[in-house]
Amino acid sequence: MTQISIVGPLPAQAPPAAPSLAVRKVFNTVSVVIALCVALLCAEGLLRLKNRSMTNYNIEMWRYSRELKIPSANPLLGHEHVTNKSAVLQSMEIRLNECGLRGGTVPPRTPGRRRILLLGSSITLGWGVPEEETLAVFLRDMFKRDGHDVEVLNAGIGNYNTARYVERFLTRLRKLEPTDIVVHYFINDAETLERGGGNFLLRHSQLAATLWTFCMQYTAGIGEVGLQEHYHEVYAPDAPGFVAMSNALHRLSEYAQENSVRVYLAMMPDVHNLADYKFHYIHDTLAKLSTELGYVYVDLYPGFRGLTPETVWSMAGDPHPNNAGHRIMAETLYPILAEQCPSGNVW
Secondary structure, rough: OOOOOOOOOOOOOOOOOOOOOHHHHHHHHHHHHHHHHHHHHHHHHHHHEEEEHOOOHHHHHHHHHHEEEEEEOOOOEEEOOOOOOEEEEEEEEEEEEEOOOOOOOOOOOOOOOOEEEEEOOOOHHHOOOOOHHHHHHHHHHHHHHHHOOEEEEEOOOOOOOOOHHHHHHHHHHHHOOOOOEEEHHHHHHHHOOOOOOOOOOHHHOOHHHHHHHHHHHHOOOOOOHHHHHHHEEEEOOOHHHHHHHHHHHHHHHHHHHHHHEEEEEEEEEOOOOOOOOOOHHHHHHHHHHHHHHOOOEEEEEHHHHHOOOHHEEEEOEEEEEEEHHHEEEEEEEHHHHHHHHHHHHHH
């Protein structure tokens, strides 16, 4: 039986329905988000690659906060050093001992042996300076050179003011039983400090930290004139930071009197403009306060007078004193400390 096929046009099929407007918006939004995330990840990666040179001051300080600091249970401190850890920051190793001090293990104090404790912030710590070329080690070696067996301990910690480093000593470091305390004072030590800590992005992203720093510096816009106005406000007698600083130094004075501890206040100058220095009035304020509290006042400015930033800055963009600056501080401070060295080193 013959099959007969019918040839003719097939029925027309309906074209696929176009995506709805809502679907297209979702697709476009997701595409933009993905592209943005990829771009940010690439930027983060390139930034981290660039900063492997350890020459970006702000990023190195960010790494310092991540690697060697922890939030403190004491709200007055904000943060503290971790213990028994080290990190290479700005190409220099910072090692912390069991007390969170920069340096090696602290042995129990030997009766009759002099122990000097340096209190201060990142300048005291020796940011950007090898451990063996910090103020603390220079002083120790000078005592040793002159035949005196004296310990010098470095309790400097970044982003501390006077209220913080005095509180840290009274609550954390009294057990060290120093015979002498040097308050290594910088002119911003009367500023108020927020507890800080940042959010997740600021703690984990160099890109976020960089953008945040740029925004803060742009909005602050403090030049040399603005800096002078800022410090006049900071050192107003009723300024909160000034009051907190004064109260802290009074507390330390009371401790020193009760425990027969000698206290020195070594006044560190701002090193931005040492040729035409504008902050002598701050030095005068601290000299007067030191006299009232029974501290020995030491002005470190004369050793720095007239020097250029290139001579004493840790690196371009970082006004922390370099090893030459730390030697100047030690050479200025040592003769005052050495006056208290009796024969036989008996205390």
